[in-house]
Amino acid sequence: MTGLDNLYREIIMEHYKNPRNKGLVENQDYRLFRIKNPSCGDDITIQTLVVDGIIKDCRHIGHGCSISMASASVLTELMIGKSVEEAEKIADNYLNMVANKEYDENIDLEEAEVFSGVRQFPARIKCASIAWVAFKDTLK
Amino acid sequence: MMNNPWKKDFPQLTDGSVYFDTAATSLKPQxxxxxxxxxxxxxxxxxxxxxxxxxxxxxxxxxxxxxxxxxxxxxxxxxxxxxxxxxxxxxxxxxxxxxxxxxxxxxxxxxxxxxxxxxxxxxxxxxxxxxxxxxxxxxxxxxxxxxxxxxxxxxxxxxxxxxxxxxxxxxxxxxxxxxxxxxxxxxxxxxxxxxxxxxxxxxxxxxxxxxxxxxxxxxxxxxxxxxxxxxxxxxxxxxxxxxxxxxxxxxxxxxxxxxxxxxxxxxxxxxxxxxxxxxxxxxxxxxIGIQNIHEHVTKVHRYALAQLNQISGITIYNKGSETGIISFNIDNVPSHDAITFFAEKKVALRAGQHCAKLICDWLGIYSCMRASIYIYNTYKDVDLLVETVKQAVEYFQELGF
Missing domain, CATH: 3.40.640.10 (Type I PLP-dependent aspartate aminotransferase-like (Major domain))
Structure with a gap:
């Protein structure tokens, strides 16, 4: 598999074309965070509903490259049902993984594992991170 | 076109890389x-x-x-x-x-x-x-x-x-x-x-x-x-x-x-x-003379446009450009996805909003790729650019973009 094929994995393309949990809901109980990257034009908003320390819903909207869009979709699917504590741990681990920093391989990143190919493309780390950073901000 | 007489003055090009990003910053001669x-x-x-x-x-x-x-x-x-x-x-x-x-x-x-x-x-x-x-x-x-x-x-x-x-x-x-x-x-x-x-x-x-x-x-x-x-x-x-x-x-x-x-x-x-x-x-x-620079850029630019115009699956936003700047997108492919393909082929372009979001808004796009031509660019550089554009169109189509 070449570097590029490693980046554009089937699961990533599948999420890009069929994003899960896309579109925001009008509900004051959700926490919302938006990040724009002015240099590339990415614009992502993540919306999270936490009830009793559990993420009951997680949604996203925005536009950007396939990596940023797919990582938002994978994020939302993965996070629903997790406790806030668990979610933060997973998000930190994921962000370390895509940035090619040390990360704990024992923490299950589930489908988000497919973004490990981003490590070979330092210029794309931001693309894979933006939704996850926004998500963490919705938990603050 | 004869051998480019200026290319040798730019040590950044001795590794054979192709540079189409002068509008961001030019190369520096010895x-x-x-x-x-x-x-x-x-x-x-x-x-x-x-x-x-x-x-x-x-x-x-x-x-x-x-x-x-x-x-x-x-x-x-x-x-x-x-x-x-x-x-x-x-x-x-x-x-x-x-x-x-x-x-x-x-x-x-x-x-x-x-x-x-x-x-x-x-x-x-x-x-x-x-x-x-x-x-x-x-x-x-x-x-x-x-x-x-x-x-x-x-x-x-x-x-x-x-x-x-x-x-x-x-x-x-x-x-x-x-x-x-x-x-x-x-x-x-x-x-x-x-x-x-x-x-x-x-x-x-x-x-x-x-x-x-x-x-x-x-x-x-x-x-x-x-x-x-x-x-x-x-x-x-x-x-x-x-x-x-x-x-x-x-x-x-x-x-x-x-x-x-x-x-x-x-x-x-x-x-x-x-x-x-x-x-x-x-x-x-x-x-060199600014007029000679302009003529060279214009020649290489025309050569590039003539070929890029033949490629279906891309959109060029500025066919009337007068200074060697070509802004374009591969249809349905966000520019940051496309640019990674060019980077892999060692063709230096720029993708994004180019610190000019208002014109991106005017064009109705989020971002685009930009190839900018200068004195050190040759027909051969253009050939590689054009070939890479063709490959990229095919690659991203196959991926399902």
Missing amino acids: SVIEAVNHYYHDLSANIHRGMYEAAVITTELYERTRETVAHFINANPEEVIYTRSTTAGLNMVSYIYGLEKLNEGDEIIVSELEHHSSFLPWQNVAKKTGALIRFIELNQEGRITVEAFKKVLNDKTKVVALTYVSNVMGYITPIKEIIELAHQYQAIVIVDAAQAIQHIKVDVKDLDCDFLAFSGHKMLGPTGIGILFGKYALLKELDPMEYGGDMNEDVNKDVSTWKEAPFKFEAGTMPIASVLGLEAAIRYIEN
């Missing part, structure tokens, strides 16, 4: 590198201060460069201010002129073709003074026209801040006619020449512009040095923006005085090595 090294290696003295030999030579070279710049743009040396970059120059005008002279109800004319550096400083002035920003309506092709300019020009117009050459569309603005009209209304005109200076003859006397800014690093020179031209009559009456060493004439507890222009606008130690490098860049361009 002579510029040597001029910068000469300062650090042999001189390393400050200017306007020391009496020892290195300091005297450095001051001479620093002031000689001012004359070289002045000659290059047909200005007087005392109208040439050293700055950090185009951005710094345009911001300086907004501070020393805009914030000082503008009032509520005054109008500032800009366009959607502006780089953020030519727009945001005036948005700031408008916010702080109560002045109003007016946009020239671009024509169908995305150009600034004299006709459209006339429609926004009026008695309230005080400032016109426009790009000479758009960094996304590559169009040359009919700036001379615009300046003449603006002056009939006593408005001043600030020209962003960052993308013009390396492509066409810039003559500030012929244009009659009030201010004009450009950067060294987009015209084969070093980073960290830019030029702000200002008409002497204006510079003479305006206050400095920064205060500190070297710009003052006499310092007292109660009242201090400043040197004459341009020195009162150069506070602190300036990027001396970069100034010396800029002189080498100007000499390099003058040796």
Whole structure:
């Protein structure tokens, strides 16, 4: 598999074309965070509903490259049902993984594992991170 | 096309890479590198201060460069201010002129073709003074026209801040006619020449512009040095923006005085090595001749367009570009996905909004790729670019974009 094929994995393309949990809901109980990257034009908003320390819903909207869009979709699917504590741990681990920093391989990143190919493309780390950073901000 | 006679002067290209990103920053020829090294290696003295030999030579070279710049743009040396970059120059005008002279109800004319550096400083002035920003309506092709300019020009117009050459569309603005009209209304005109200076003859006397800014690093020179031209009559009456060493004439507890222009606008130690490098860049361009550069760029640009036009699955936004800039997208592929493909093939392009979001909005796109052509680019470079575009179209189609 070449570097590029490693980046554009089937699961990533599948999420890009069929994003899960896309579109925001009008509900004051959700926490919302938006990040724009002015240099590339990415614009992502993540919306999270936490009830009793559990993420009951997680949604996203925005536009950007396939990596940023797919990582938002994978994020939302993965996070629903997790406790806030668990979610933060997973998000930190994921962000370390895509940035090619040390990360704990024992923490299950589930489908988000497919973004490990981003490590070979330092210029794309931001693309894979933006939704996850926004998500963490919705938990603050 | 014969072998490119200039390519060998650029050590950055010895690894065989292909560089189409001059609009972001140009490559630097050996002579510029040597001029910068000469300062650090042999001189390393400050200017306007020391009496020892290195300091005297450095001051001479620093002031000689001012004359070289002045000659290059047909200005007087005392109208040439050293700055950090185009951005710094345009911001300086907004501070020393805009914030000082503008009032509520005054109008500032800009366009959607502006780089953020030519727009945001005036948005700031408008916010702080109560002045109003007016946009020239671009024509169908995305150009600034004299006709459209006339429609926004009026008695309230005080400032016109426009790009000479758009960094996304590559169009040359009919700036001379615009300046003449603006002056009939006593408005001043600030020209962003960052993308013009390396492509066409810039003559500030012929244009009659009030201010004009450009950067060294987009015209084969070093980073960290830019030029702000200002008409002497204006510079003479305006206050400095920064205060500190070297710009003052006499310092007292109660009242201090400043040197004459341009020195009162150069506070602190300036990027001396970069100034010396800029002189080498100007000499390099003058040796080739700006007209010859323009002809070469035009030839390579036409050759590229002829082939790119044949490729289905891409959209080119500026087929009428006059300065070797090609902005395009692969259909349905976000530019940051596409650009990674080019990077893998060692073809250096730029993707994004190019610090010009307003024109992206106007085009109805989030971002695009940009290939910009300069003297070191060859037909062979173009062949690789075209081949890579074809492969990219196919690759992303297969992926399902």
